[in-house]
Amino acid sequence: MPQKRQIHLSAYLVGTGIHVASWRLPEARKNASIDIDYYKYLAQTAERGKFDIAFIADSLAVNEDSHPNILNRFEPTTLLAALAGATSKIGLVATASTTYHEPYNLARLFASVDHISNGRAGWNVVTTGDATGETGRNFSRTEHVEHDHRYERAEEFIDVVQGLWDSWEDDAFVQDKETGVFFDPAKMHRLNYKGTYYSVQGPLNIGRSRQGQPVIVQAGASEPGQRLAARTAEVVFSHVKDFERAKAFYKSLKSKLPDYGRTPDQLHILQGISPIVADTQEEAEAIHRKLHDLLLPEQGLRFLSGYLGKVDFSRYSLDTPAAEVEFPQDNGIQSHFEWMTELIRKQNPTLRELYALLEGGANRELIGTPAQIADVLEKWFVEEAADGFMFIAPVLPQGLEAFVDKVIPILQERGLYRQDYEGDTLREHLGLEKPYNRLAVRDRALSEVES
Amino acid sequence: MPQKRQIHLSAYLVGTGIHVASWRLPEARKNASIDIDYYKYLAQTAERGKFDIAFIADSLAVNEDSHPNILNRFEPTTLLAALAGATSKIGLVATASTTYHEPYNLARLFASVDHISNGRAGWNVVTTGDATGETGRNFSRTEHVEHDHRYERAEEFIDVVQGLWDSWEDDAFVQDKETGVFFDPAKMHRLNYKGTYYSVQGPLNIGRSRQGQPVIVQAGASEPGQRLAARTAEVVFSHVKDFERAKAFYKSLKSKLPDYGRTPDQLHILQGISPIVADTQEEAEAIHRKLHDLLLPEQGLRFLSGYLGKVDFSRYSLDTPAAEVEFPQDNGIQSHFEWMTELIRKQNPTLRELYALLEGGANRELIGTPAQIADVLEKWFVEEAADGFMFIAPVLPQGLEAFVDKVIPILQERGLYRQDYEGDTLREHLGLEKPYNRLAVRDRALSEVES
Known part of the structure; x- marks a missing residue:
């Protein structure tokens, strides 16, 4: 029985909010970006709103001009691990770069969060733009990887990481106390990857989680970014602010999926929104003006x-x-x-x-009453400009609280959004199947050829 | 008023225990090495025993011959982050390699755990021996770094990481809502490190924690390992099984500290022990025999x-x-x-x-009654073969439970061990001062020279 299409939501959690001046509000929490109890509260609030995802962005360099909320902040995978214990359902997704990590290390970090959270992890794959060379200078690099090369590397990187995640079949660890057999060697698979940029043997020292593998998330909107997404991504964050262009992007990206043997429902496109919600239009405008004046x-x-x-x-x-x-x-x-x-x-x-x-990425039509905001989201969703939204609150926690308390119930009433979680893993929230073990299939095919 | 010297303890947490056959015991928990609730219980048990440290070892390659408890396990820093929320006092230390990480990433991971745990993190610096080349093959390396080069790289790596940890002075983030000044630029410091192996600009995108910096832990016993430890380590794990040799090692390492402007009490030497404790000698011997028979x-x-x-x-x-x-x-x-x-x-x-x-690293004289074990520990501690012990239980959780319930009270009665935690951070447990900010001192000196 196919489920009715439903809005998917991701909450972008960053200190006092995405607005550069949000920290100056009288009620803004000091040191919010480095306060673990505060982040737990944010994740719990998003979970109260039945969000699919609590999302943590990242960057690998800061300077005097950086957004205040990113100067002093948690490393994302350790933050997700800490949030896992404070939540029980919401998916936990963080950004990590293919250009500045080793795939073996990164595969472990996310697999580990996936186990710690009992199958709720996702990896937002970024290749890391570095126009100024500032990131490279934190990583002993003399030259930055060019845009196209970054994507070629990223393709290999993702293949390696996903391959490593399949190092062990789900029932590999038999742990037969009688015979002393801890694992079935036939169910351990070495990746033996040899590419242009990476050669990685495996196996990884961690098995598959309850959801099989962490969910792959991406945001690249460029042509190579779209190709990469069509081949590998399960969630795509997009920031197209114009409705017609968002529809065109949606159609374009979804149409590329069959080229990679995938169906359109195997990839969710979430559009970034930064709504300011209040009971009246005037109140919402006042919040917006207040932020503007503080900048x-x-x-x-x-x-x-x-x-x-x-x-x-x-x-x-x-x-x-x-x-x-x-x-x-x-x-x-x-x-x-x-x-x-x-x-x-x-x-x-x-x-x-x-x-x-x-300043806040705020779209004029997203400053208004709960019903007005819900109308916009419904339109974008129903007319296929989006499968859901990345909610990037200008002000936290108030923006998230208001959205959860006032907008979510309207979406629920309209039958556009879940009343409660129906599953336990991130893949279950997103309606994605547990992926099969590709190395197991590969090795079985190889052994059939040989015999 | 100088405190009386006290035994320091670290609990080595690894699945069902260090004994290769521990998983075969009837009471052994299945999938223990990947069970987050179980690890939380282990850390809580060690905290109940007022241990200084819950310790997580690591390796970056496994194969058919690996210890069962390391085939399928958590990545250590994400595990520490998860344990932070389940404990409130115990120090959280994990192993990470200088050979297979980028210093910027590693500095962030441990700084992040340090914030998440409110000042309880430590980094066990390893250079990663890789005799078989197996680890290198997981990291696209064609040649392994030679032993001496590994240590040269490690020296630089530690300097970079500790430098990055000092990127921001403790009061850099003024967050003055009135004036709109988020941080004081004079209190942000770029490392600008240029060495043979690494060049890293900084600043790190996370500030200092409550204890200043994570504690540096090491285990290298070789000559370059000892030099590195004398210069940088605050805790050293040692595995000298012979009493006289342990005393000689203790004396040798402590005597090197003044060469680096340090005092002997700035480095704690913890000897690895794998005791089997039971109410009677016969019971303890029976546990040992049972394990032996299962192998x-x-x-x-x-x-x-x-x-x-x-x-x-x-x-x-x-x-x-x-x-x-x-x-x-x-x-x-x-x-x-x-x-x-x-x-x-x-x-x-x-x-x-x-x-x-x-098989269990078990020393014959450490199989016995609580009083017998306590006698051995007291002797090693009082006669300066050790400042404390890395407790590597042959069987978990039983070995740790028995030690906490039976041996700890004896050590407490004898005045050798704390009745309760007196501080909140790992440095406080270890009697180590919060380190000053070296980049701040450097930059102030530079600006004085210039003016």
């Missing part, structure tokens, strides 16, 4: 600079048309760059207006 | 082989004198190799006897 202009410019690659904004006044600024053509986050370039072309904002547009 | 001879040989580097024991009978076996002269764990070589020379055991000696 120091030079801080906004520094954030813009950090967001878009190194631009020396001190050369410009706040009233300079953004079109006059020379933005670097680099290998940073291309989708952001393209989105902004188009926005500048269409709306011709000043720098002051540009940072206001970026 | 399959070929499994013992395979374990021996895994322990000592690749030796094809199938060429030998169990009654072959060990002296006739050609052991490889490699860059594996040299201290084990030396210990065994001497043991073979002195006692001329057969292979059957050799694995019996190695």
